[in-house]
Amino acid sequence: MSIALTCSNLTNKYGRNYALRDLDLQLEENVIYGLLGQNGAGKTTLLNIIAGGICANYGTVKVRGTKLGRGESPVDFCFVREKHKLFGGARVIEVLQLAANFHPKWDWVLAHKLLETFRLDPNQKVKQLSRGAESLVGNIIGLSSRAAITLFDEPVLGLDVLMRERFYKELLMDYANHPRTILLSTHLIDEIAPVAERVYIIDEGSLLLHDEIHRIRMSAYLIRGNSIAVGSFTEGKRVLHTESYGHGIQAAIFDRLNDGDMRMARQQDITIESLTLQRFFSYLIEGGH
Numbered sequence: 001m002s003i004a005l006t007c008s009n010l011t012n013k014y015g016r017n018y019a020l021r022d023l024d025l026q027l028e029e030n031v032i033y034g035l036l037g038q039n040g041a042g043k044t045t046l047l048n049i050i051a052g053g054i055c056a057n058y059g060t061v062k063v064r065g066t067k068l069g070r071g072e073s074p075v076d077f078c079f080v081r082e083k084h085k086l087f088g089g090a091r092v093i094e095v096l097q098l099a100a101n102f103h104p105k106w107d108w109v110l111a112h113k114l115l116e117t118f119r120l121d122p123n124q125k126v127k128q129l130s131r132g133a134e135s136l137v138g139n140i141i142g143l144s145s146r147a148a149i150t151l152f153d154e155p156v157l158g159l160d161v162l163m164r165e166r167f168y169k170e171l172l173m174d175y176a177n178h179p180r181t182i183l184l185s186t187h188l189i190d191e192i193a194p195v196a197e198r199v200y201i202i203d204e205g206s207l208l209l210h211d212e213i214h215r216i217r218m219s220a221y222l223i224r225g226n227s228i229a230v231g232s233f234t235e236g237k238r239v240l241h242t243e244s245y246g247h248g249i250q251a252a253i254f255d256r257l258n259d260g261d262m263r264m265a266r267q268q269d270i271t272i273e274s275l276t277l278q279r280f281f282s283y284l285i286e287g288g289h
């Protein structure tokens with residue numbers, strides 16, 4: 001396992017408010033990560049610090065073991081921002097030409113294919129693009145750059161379902177042939193689940209969870225039954241949330257279940273359902289404090 005990027009103890013304040021608190025994050029080479037958090041969780045701040053656009057008040061960013069200096073960006077790196085600062089008067093193709101100059105592994109064949117797939121007119125002025133089309137120009141840059149470390153901040157913002165699906169499909173196809181380290185920030189866990197292998201979940205600037213998506217799926221359950229049975233079933237397990245349900249209660253848990261648990265559930269008339277990742281995410285955030 002080789003490490004592409006390490007953030008240690010990152011802390012950042014805007015005035016008196018913490019945007020990040022003592023955050024640690026480690027990205028391995030050639031893995032797609034999701035960075036999840038609600039609005040204001042600190043995702044953009046974290047990505048900006050990695051990109052060298054903001055200096056953290058405290059903490060370090062290392063790329064392949066070497067600490068980045070103040071304002072320094074990683075080498076062979078691409079950051080697709082949520083709010084682009086694309087040159088409004090320029091045409092789409094001119095923006096791509098400019099981006100190509102900064103990325104030595106840029107692939108024009110891919111860029112032209114993506115223009116077609118995303119139905120963008122290369123000669124249209126950027127300032128005339130819709131919000132979604134602007135996101136797509138950023139996403140073409142992110143994919144065509146083939147940078148070893150690529151960060152996408154909310155890449156599907158403003159995109160309709162069809163374009164979202166196309167973006168994720170193109171990302172996975174290109175990644176299969178050109179593996180690299182990709183971090184996708186979003187608050188939509190269900191959408192990135194088929195794409196990302198691992199997730200970092202942050203809230204109020206702190207890390208709540210870092211895990212593989214498939215392990216989360218195998219540990220996130222909704223338990224229902226009468227309150228005494230559910231209480232004894234969940235004893236010693238990580239309970240994220242409980243609420244009344246009919247005449248009994250339901251509890252969201254984050255724990256692996258074994259054969260003994262399944263036997264007990266049958267004996268106690270308890271039902272067990274898998275939680276959707278989005279509900280798991282909500283319960284985790286609600287119970288995270």
Ligand SMILES: Nc1ncnc2c1ncn2[C@@H]1O[C@H](COP(=O)(O)OP(=O)(O)OP(=O)(O)O)[C@@H](O)[C@H]1O
Pocket residue numbers: 014017018019037038039040041042043044045046187
């Ligand atoms: N320039 C700024 N000045 C003051 N406060 C800021 C600034 N930028 C961000 N913040 C605050 O820092 C916190 C983290 O914001 P950030 O944009 O990093 O979150 P986010 O997870 O990217 O949110 P979103 O999903 O809404 O884009 C929020 O409380 C936000 O209000």
